Amino acid sequence: MAGKKSPNGARSDPAVTTEARRAPMREFSRSLPMSLLRAREAVMRQFRPSLRNHGLTEQQWRILRALTAVDTIEVTELARVAFLLGPSLSRILRDLEARDLIERRTAKADLRRGEVSISSKGLKLIEAVAPTSEAIYAEITSRYGARKLAELQDMLAxxxxxLAEMEVAGEADAEADE
Amino acid sequence: MAGKKSPNGARSDPAVTTEARRAPMREFSRSLPMSLLRAREAVMRQFRPSLRNHGLTEQQWRILRALTAVDTIEVTELARVAFLLGPSLSRILRDLEARDLIERRTAKADLRRGEVSISSKGLKLIEAVAPTSEAIYAEITSRYGARKLAELQDMLAxxxxxLAEMEVAGEADAEADE
DNA sequence: GCGGACAACTTAACATGTTAAACAAATTTC
DNA sequence: GAAATTTGTTTAACATGTTAAGTTGTCCGC
Incomplete structure (x- = not known):
């Protein structure tokens, strides 16, 4: 992973035949979306193995994690908090319920709404995973610096x-593009 | 989309029945992974409509975009640059080739390797999308501040x-967890 | 109090993320 | 130089992202 071996060892650069040409544009790997994607992936790479050992995906963990903070929450609100789209959440809840990690009922006042809460089994699972997760987070914080980390999160916020403001302003343009 | 309407308008807080309780942990929505995820999503939300109007997904765009910088590139190297896993890339290349947006051949020196390049049709498509993309990027930069944006990217890098260093150090721990 | 608009999900369909396994070509070992 | 190993790429299988459409329940005006 660190050193790139050249199996045939003949050409000096086996992969990229030609240097940059054509459209210059912004250098691709330094675009903001790529920077954010790589950073997030680097972070999640730390957590995924531990989650996986407990049979959880990142999204399932997010949901259970969000549920520990409340007694009960409605599906739409849970989607907002866990930052998942409705369809994804719908599928995952079906799975988590089948595994008895959560409980669901429909709201008395509004039969459309579903109310979700974590089960005791789910809570136990969280408690089993949390220590490792916290340790990893602490390691990241200490390596990067708590102050700097807070600053980074402020900048992201x-x-x-x-960008939220931009969306409102640029709503008309998109239609003109169709 | 902007304002949240409460249809029944009766209860003061229809979604979250109870205030925080149980495990405190780090406040979920402020965790680093969530911050990065939301920030990236906010950025991509700006670009997706334009890409969609041209029949491209974000990943397809990344690939074509990476291809404009080179004459020819090998699949593995392309995966690294476009930050896609092999299986995803494999599927997308199959699709892009079927749409005549890219061209492929196998390397003479090593029949395992595939060499990919953008077609003239692909290049035209890029040129059609690029202006809008660049305009959006410029708008983001100007809103956020070029200086600040550069600083953010430095911090992400x-x-x-x-984190790359952590991975090397923490390789033994994962096995002990299994 | 009924029909239309809206709201809260859920399903469907297709694209990608993710890990494991398959495969063929190249390299290494003995 | 054939077997074992490694490498580059693809396939498989399952989970999620994303948009559109479907279902059912509420609300609202008349």
């Missing part, structure tokens, strides 16, 4: 805010 | 570096 501000980016979010600014 | 440093985070990546630090």
């Amino acid at each position: 501000e980016l979010e805010r600014g | 440093e985070l990546e570096r630090g």
